[in-house]
Amino acid sequence: MATSSAWSASCCGGGGAATLVLPKFFDTMYDVSVGYEQYHGFWNQDGDHLNDPPGSDLNQFRITPGYAKRINDNWQASIVMPYVWNDNKYAGLSSNTNGLGDATIGFWYENFDDIKCVYAVNSIEDLTPAAYFGASLTVPTGVSPYDDVENSFDITGRGFYRLDANMLLDKTVFPWGLSLSLSYGVYLERDVNQEYGNYVEPYKRKLGNRASGSLGFSYSKTLEELDTLTYTLTYAALKEDEATINGSIDTTSGFNTQSVSLAVAYSTMAKDWILRASFNHLPTSDGLGANFPVTDTITIGVSYVIP
């Protein structure tokens, strides 16, 4: 399982990754996903959708390996580190670049001691969700505008450390499921003395705090061999406040976006192998985002979980 969606934008620094969640009573998870994101214009600051330049074809590919490990009965930790390819073609320019994205180290506390998935509701306790509370640290391992790079097409990360407080509530009354994920993140202020490889007068920059949430509905179907197919429809929203430069608000920054995604996951009876595919869509309608690219993302992933 991975929380929320991966939000990216090759011109804004992409490659951020979701945090892995290890199932209860499992010890270790190896996970890898492959993502393909295609750009379809952007929302400006007023929320109006604008097209990319004629003749352009803007894409980002990501491979994201991840590893999660149980620390004790209720605590787990994980790390994900994407590798990003930017493939951008304009009428008068083509660019293919690649590099590490921003890594995420996460910790979860499971506020429950037994499985919360039930087949029937016989008491109020059967409605208790599985509750996870966690924290994650995004480490700027990607290539940002503040590295020694040539131009904006090289960018694979945002260049800032970020601390997130995360909460995940998940309830399954078989075959139906409902999950709610909420996060609040704070970027750490940093020094900047170069932009795209050019040294500039040093200044301090801090990206705005970000809040995100997603709500997912799922339906699981048990197959003849007791393997499981799960279909999930998720709505997600993300808002990042304006950044500051030397303590003053940068009114050109900040963004918000909304998306819907449809995912299908196949898991073996033992739940040790999980194959999944998802399609994440940001609608091109005006007013559903601001100052952010509009994209569609296809992701295919596999997890191997060891009890």
Place this chain on the structure above:
Amino acid sequence: MLFLKSILLTSILFLSACSDVLDDINPSGSDKRGDFDSSTIGSHPGQTAADFSVFDTLNDTFVMSAELVGSDAIVVYFTMWCPICDSHMTHMRTNIIPDYPDVQFYFIDYVSGLVSVARASQLDNGYGASSVLVDDSNHTVTNLYNATMGTTIVIDSNTIVQMNEDYKDGRKLKDVLDALP
């Protein structure tokens, strides 16, 4: 503890292979700008700006040195018609340009290569009333000024580069324009 050691070891191996990212892992606030003066031609503030000639989106020829005649300065912003570019350009159009009637402001499209494509982007994005230049398919101006998305250059009436960096929030541009000789 073994998990944390694994993370640390993996991270060190990754990062040692990618020296670029260390600028973000351990950012520096040191001023490393060099000293440049007008005796040399170049793109750095303080240097004499290299002259250049391009077409605008109305197919007219733009020559930098000619445009400076009678102006306090010219400002050129490099756009690829992205959300960051749009927010910068909107901010410049609303908050900067009206205050400097004797400065010529231009947006230069460095990704389209063709006047017709740049013109279409200009109109699609609502900049029909702005002056938009088109860098050629060899990216001559972009390379000349080591520019990329958001780069803003200011060249004063003495053809000295006064600014060459990202637009950010526009404050630096305003400071530079206020201090023009």
